[in-house]
Amino acid sequence: MIEIKNLQKKFKNIIVLKDISEQVNKGQVICIIGPSGAGKSTFLRCLNALEQPSSGQVLFEGQELIGLDDKKLDQLREKMGMVFQGFNLFPNMTVLKNITIAPIKVKKVDESTAEKTAMSLLTKVGLADKANQYPDQLSGGQRQRVAIARALAMNPEVMLFDEPTSALDPEMVDEVLKVMRDLANSGMTMVVVTHEMGFAREVADQIWFMADGYIQETGTPEEFFNHPTTPRAQDFLKKIL
Numbered sequence: 001m002i003e004i005k006n007l008q009k010k011f012k013n014i015i016v017l018k019d020i021s022e023q024v025n026k027g028q029v030i031c032i033i034g035p036s037g038a039g040k041s042t043f044l045r046c047l048n049a050l051e052q053p054s055s056g057q058v059l060f061e062g063q064e065l066i067g068l069d070d071k072k073l074d075q076l077r078e079k080m081g082m083v084f085q086g087f088n089l090f091p092n093m094t095v096l097k098n099i100t101i102a103p104i105k106v107k108k109v110d111e112s113t114a115e116k117t118a119m120s121l122l123t124k125v126g127l128a129d130k131a132n133q134y135p136d137q138l139s140g141g142q143r144q145r146v147a148i149a150r151a152l153a154m155n156p157e158v159m160l161f162d163e164p165t166s167a168l169d170p171e172m173v174d175e176v177l178k179v180m181r182d183l184a185n186s187g188m189t190m191v192v193v194t195h196e197m198g199f200a201r202e203v204a205d206q207i208w209f210m211a212d213g214y215i216q217e218t219g220t221p222e223e224f225f226n227h228p229t230t231p232r233a234q235d236f237l238k239k240i241l
Protein backbone atom coordinates (compact mmCIF):
# COMPACT_ATOMS: atom_id res chain seq x y z
CA MET A 1 0.00 0.00 0.00
CA ILE A 2 2.80 2.42 0.88
CA GLU A 3 6.29 2.03 -0.44
CA ILE A 4 9.18 4.14 0.79
CA LYS A 5 12.37 4.10 -1.24
CA ASN A 6 15.61 5.71 -0.09
CA LEU A 7 13.72 8.51 1.60
CA GLN A 8 15.85 11.39 2.76
CA LYS A 9 14.69 14.60 4.41
CA LYS A 10 16.83 17.61 5.23
CA PHE A 11 15.90 20.81 6.99
CA LYS A 12 18.53 23.37 5.93
CA ASN A 13 21.69 21.40 6.58
CA ILE A 14 20.34 18.96 9.17
CA ILE A 15 19.61 15.55 7.72
CA VAL A 16 16.62 14.33 9.70
CA LEU A 17 15.78 11.21 7.67
CA LYS A 18 18.87 9.61 6.26
CA ASP A 19 17.99 6.69 4.02
CA ILE A 20 14.73 4.90 4.67
CA SER A 21 13.32 2.09 2.56
CA GLU A 22 10.35 0.16 3.92
CA GLN A 23 6.87 -0.83 2.93
CA VAL A 24 3.46 -0.96 4.54
CA ASN A 25 1.18 -3.73 3.34
CA LYS A 26 -2.60 -3.63 3.31
CA GLY A 27 -4.05 -4.61 6.68
CA GLN A 28 -0.74 -4.27 8.53
CA VAL A 29 -0.35 -2.43 11.80
CA ILE A 30 3.08 -0.84 12.06
CA CYS A 31 4.19 0.73 15.31
CA ILE A 32 7.10 3.15 15.08
CA ILE A 33 9.06 3.44 18.29
CA GLY A 34 12.14 5.44 19.13
CA PRO A 35 13.66 8.28 21.11
CA SER A 36 12.48 11.81 20.78
CA GLY A 37 14.14 13.67 17.91
CA ALA A 38 14.62 10.44 15.95
CA GLY A 39 12.60 11.76 13.00
CA LYS A 40 9.38 9.80 13.63
CA SER A 41 6.99 12.70 13.08
CA THR A 42 8.89 13.90 10.04
CA PHE A 43 8.72 10.39 8.60
CA LEU A 44 4.96 10.14 9.16
CA ARG A 45 4.46 13.56 7.58
CA CYS A 46 6.39 12.43 4.51
CA LEU A 47 3.98 9.51 4.11
CA ASN A 48 1.09 11.84 3.35
CA ALA A 49 3.19 14.57 1.79
CA LEU A 50 2.74 17.10 4.58
CA GLU A 51 6.51 17.24 4.17
CA GLN A 52 8.25 16.95 0.83
CA PRO A 53 11.16 14.50 0.87
CA SER A 54 14.54 15.94 -0.10
CA SER A 55 15.23 12.80 -2.11
CA GLY A 56 13.87 9.32 -2.54
CA GLN A 57 10.30 8.24 -3.18
CA VAL A 58 7.05 7.64 -1.36
CA LEU A 59 4.49 5.64 -3.34
CA PHE A 60 0.91 5.21 -2.22
CA GLU A 61 -0.80 2.36 -4.06
CA GLY A 62 1.87 2.70 -6.72
CA GLN A 63 1.34 6.43 -7.14
CA GLU A 64 4.33 8.66 -6.50
CA LEU A 65 3.47 11.42 -4.00
CA ILE A 66 6.18 13.84 -5.00
CA GLY A 67 5.43 16.35 -7.70
CA LEU A 68 1.66 15.82 -7.78
CA ASP A 69 -0.51 18.86 -8.34
CA ASP A 70 -2.58 20.02 -5.37
CA LYS A 71 -5.79 18.44 -6.61
CA LYS A 72 -4.23 14.99 -7.04
CA LEU A 73 -2.49 15.36 -3.70
CA ASP A 74 -5.76 16.20 -1.94
CA GLN A 75 -7.38 13.14 -3.50
CA LEU A 76 -4.58 10.93 -2.22
CA ARG A 77 -4.62 12.52 1.23
CA GLU A 78 -8.32 11.76 1.56
CA LYS A 79 -7.33 8.12 1.62
CA MET A 80 -4.98 8.70 4.54
CA GLY A 81 -6.53 9.59 7.89
CA MET A 82 -4.21 11.32 10.32
CA VAL A 83 -4.51 11.80 14.07
CA PHE A 84 -1.95 13.92 15.90
CA GLN A 85 -0.92 14.38 19.49
CA GLY A 86 -2.81 17.64 19.92
CA PHE A 87 -6.54 17.84 19.56
CA ASN A 88 -7.11 19.65 16.33
CA LEU A 89 -10.88 19.71 16.38
CA PHE A 90 -12.65 22.84 15.21
CA PRO A 91 -13.57 24.55 18.50
CA ASN A 92 -16.54 26.45 17.08
CA MET A 93 -18.32 23.36 15.74
CA THR A 94 -20.23 20.63 17.51
CA VAL A 95 -18.76 17.15 17.62
CA LEU A 96 -21.20 16.09 14.89
CA LYS A 97 -20.26 19.02 12.65
CA ASN A 98 -16.55 18.34 13.20
CA ILE A 99 -17.11 14.89 11.75
CA THR A 100 -19.47 15.75 8.90
CA ILE A 101 -17.81 18.87 7.54
CA ALA A 102 -15.12 17.23 5.42
CA PRO A 103 -17.36 14.52 3.92
CA ILE A 104 -19.93 17.20 3.02
CA LYS A 105 -17.49 19.84 1.73
CA VAL A 106 -14.83 17.65 0.17
CA LYS A 107 -16.63 14.47 -0.81
CA LYS A 108 -20.00 16.12 -1.55
CA VAL A 109 -21.82 13.62 0.64
CA ASP A 110 -25.34 14.85 1.42
CA GLU A 111 -25.88 16.10 4.94
CA SER A 112 -28.23 13.42 6.23
CA THR A 113 -25.99 10.61 4.96
CA ALA A 114 -22.95 12.29 6.50
CA GLU A 115 -24.77 12.61 9.81
CA LYS A 116 -25.82 8.98 9.77
CA THR A 117 -22.24 7.90 9.15
CA ALA A 118 -20.99 10.27 11.86
CA MET A 119 -23.45 8.88 14.40
CA SER A 120 -22.42 5.33 13.64
CA LEU A 121 -18.75 6.30 14.04
CA LEU A 122 -19.52 8.12 17.29
CA THR A 123 -21.26 4.99 18.54
CA LYS A 124 -18.17 3.00 17.62
CA VAL A 125 -15.91 5.26 19.69
CA GLY A 126 -18.45 5.36 22.53
CA LEU A 127 -19.49 8.99 22.17
CA ALA A 128 -22.92 8.98 20.53
CA ASP A 129 -24.29 11.01 23.43
CA LYS A 130 -21.77 13.83 22.79
CA ALA A 131 -22.81 14.60 19.21
CA ASN A 132 -24.18 18.03 20.03
CA GLN A 133 -21.50 19.13 22.48
CA TYR A 134 -18.55 21.37 21.64
CA PRO A 135 -14.93 20.20 21.89
CA ASP A 136 -14.23 22.27 25.03
CA GLN A 137 -16.99 20.37 26.82
CA LEU A 138 -15.13 17.09 26.32
CA SER A 139 -12.19 15.52 28.12
CA GLY A 140 -8.91 15.04 26.28
CA GLY A 141 -9.58 11.36 25.76
CA GLN A 142 -13.04 12.07 24.37
CA ARG A 143 -11.64 14.71 22.02
CA GLN A 144 -9.05 12.32 20.72
CA ARG A 145 -11.75 9.70 20.10
CA VAL A 146 -13.72 12.32 18.14
CA ALA A 147 -10.55 13.08 16.15
CA ILE A 148 -10.32 9.40 15.24
CA ALA A 149 -14.02 9.29 14.26
CA ARG A 150 -13.49 12.41 12.17
CA ALA A 151 -10.60 10.84 10.29
CA LEU A 152 -12.60 7.65 9.74
CA ALA A 153 -15.53 9.62 8.31
CA MET A 154 -13.49 10.13 5.14
CA ASN A 155 -13.35 6.37 4.76
CA PRO A 156 -9.53 6.26 4.58
CA GLU A 157 -7.51 3.29 3.44
CA VAL A 158 -4.79 3.86 5.99
CA MET A 159 -4.70 5.63 9.34
CA LEU A 160 -1.56 7.47 10.48
CA PHE A 161 -1.25 8.23 14.19
CA ASP A 162 1.43 10.47 15.69
CA GLU A 163 1.59 9.83 19.44
CA PRO A 164 -2.17 10.12 19.82
CA THR A 165 -2.08 9.52 23.57
CA SER A 166 1.03 11.50 24.55
CA ALA A 167 -0.81 14.64 25.58
CA LEU A 168 -3.45 12.82 27.62
CA ASP A 169 -3.79 12.42 31.35
CA PRO A 170 -2.89 8.83 32.20
CA GLU A 171 -6.44 7.78 33.06
CA MET A 172 -7.58 8.70 29.53
CA VAL A 173 -4.96 6.79 27.61
CA ASP A 174 -6.72 3.43 27.70
CA GLU A 175 -10.01 4.62 26.24
CA VAL A 176 -8.14 5.93 23.18
CA LEU A 177 -5.97 2.84 22.86
CA LYS A 178 -9.10 0.70 23.01
CA VAL A 179 -10.57 2.52 20.00
CA MET A 180 -7.27 2.06 18.15
CA ARG A 181 -7.14 -1.61 19.09
CA ASP A 182 -10.71 -2.13 17.78
CA LEU A 183 -9.72 -0.38 14.58
CA ALA A 184 -6.67 -2.61 14.16
CA ASN A 185 -8.82 -5.69 14.77
CA SER A 186 -11.25 -4.51 12.09
CA GLY A 187 -8.43 -4.83 9.54
CA MET A 188 -7.52 -1.16 9.12
CA THR A 189 -4.01 -0.51 7.83
CA MET A 190 -2.30 1.61 10.48
CA VAL A 191 1.04 3.33 11.04
CA VAL A 192 1.29 4.39 14.66
CA VAL A 193 4.07 6.40 16.28
CA THR A 194 3.74 5.59 19.95
CA HIS A 195 5.43 5.35 23.32
CA GLU A 196 2.80 2.90 24.54
CA MET A 197 4.89 -0.25 24.59
CA GLY A 198 2.05 -2.48 25.83
CA PHE A 199 -0.11 -1.40 22.91
CA ALA A 200 2.73 -1.87 20.41
CA ARG A 201 3.55 -5.29 21.75
CA GLU A 202 -0.04 -6.44 21.61
CA VAL A 203 -1.35 -4.83 18.42
CA ALA A 204 1.58 -4.34 16.02
CA ASP A 205 2.35 -6.76 13.22
CA GLN A 206 5.70 -5.02 12.85
CA ILE A 207 7.74 -2.73 15.04
CA TRP A 208 9.98 -0.22 13.31
CA PHE A 209 12.60 1.11 15.65
CA MET A 210 13.78 4.54 14.61
CA ALA A 211 16.79 6.46 15.89
CA ASP A 212 19.15 9.05 14.45
CA GLY A 213 17.21 9.34 11.21
CA TYR A 214 17.30 5.66 10.32
CA ILE A 215 14.96 2.76 10.83
CA GLN A 216 17.52 0.78 12.73
CA GLU A 217 15.61 -2.40 13.19
CA THR A 218 12.30 -3.96 12.18
CA GLY A 219 10.66 -7.08 13.49
CA THR A 220 7.64 -8.62 15.13
CA PRO A 221 6.92 -7.39 18.66
CA GLU A 222 8.28 -10.69 19.95
CA GLU A 223 11.54 -10.22 18.05
CA PHE A 224 11.92 -6.56 18.90
CA PHE A 225 11.05 -6.60 22.58
CA ASN A 226 12.58 -9.96 23.46
CA HIS A 227 15.53 -10.14 21.08
CA PRO A 228 16.54 -6.68 19.86
CA THR A 229 19.59 -7.05 17.65
CA THR A 230 21.07 -3.54 17.42
CA PRO A 231 22.90 -1.97 20.37
CA ARG A 232 20.82 1.19 19.78
CA ALA A 233 17.55 -0.70 20.32
CA GLN A 234 18.92 -2.69 23.24
CA ASP A 235 19.96 0.53 24.92
CA PHE A 236 16.59 2.19 24.24
CA LEU A 237 14.64 -0.76 25.64
CA LYS A 238 16.85 -0.95 28.72
CA LYS A 239 15.96 2.66 29.50
CA ILE A 240 12.21 2.37 29.05
CA LEU A 241 11.24 -1.12 30.17
Ligand code: ADP
Pocket residue numbers: 011016034035036037038039040041042043
Ligand atom coordinates in the same frame (compact mmCIF):
# COMPACT_ATOMS: atom_id res chain seq x y z
P1 ADP B 1 10.43 12.78 16.62
O1 ADP B 1 9.02 12.84 16.15
O2 ADP B 1 11.04 11.41 16.50
O3 ADP B 1 10.62 13.31 17.99
P2 ADP B 1 10.87 14.84 14.63
O4 ADP B 1 10.57 14.24 13.31
O5 ADP B 1 9.84 15.71 15.24
O6 ADP B 1 11.32 13.69 15.64
O7 ADP B 1 12.19 15.71 14.54
C1 ADP B 1 13.43 15.16 14.12
C2 ADP B 1 14.44 16.28 14.01
O8 ADP B 1 14.08 17.16 12.97
C3 ADP B 1 14.57 17.12 15.25
O9 ADP B 1 15.91 17.41 15.46
C4 ADP B 1 13.79 18.37 14.90
O10 ADP B 1 14.29 19.48 15.59
C5 ADP B 1 14.02 18.49 13.41
N1 ADP B 1 12.90 19.15 12.73
C6 ADP B 1 11.63 18.69 12.63
N2 ADP B 1 10.85 19.53 11.92
C7 ADP B 1 11.66 20.56 11.54
C8 ADP B 1 11.45 21.77 10.77
N3 ADP B 1 10.26 22.06 10.24
N4 ADP B 1 12.51 22.58 10.60
C9 ADP B 1 13.73 22.27 11.12
N5 ADP B 1 13.99 21.17 11.86
C10 ADP B 1 12.96 20.31 12.07
Ligand code: MG
Pocket residue numbers: 040041042
Ligand atom coordinates in the same frame (compact mmCIF):
# COMPACT_ATOMS: atom_id res chain seq x y z
MG1 MG C 1 7.26 13.37 17.10
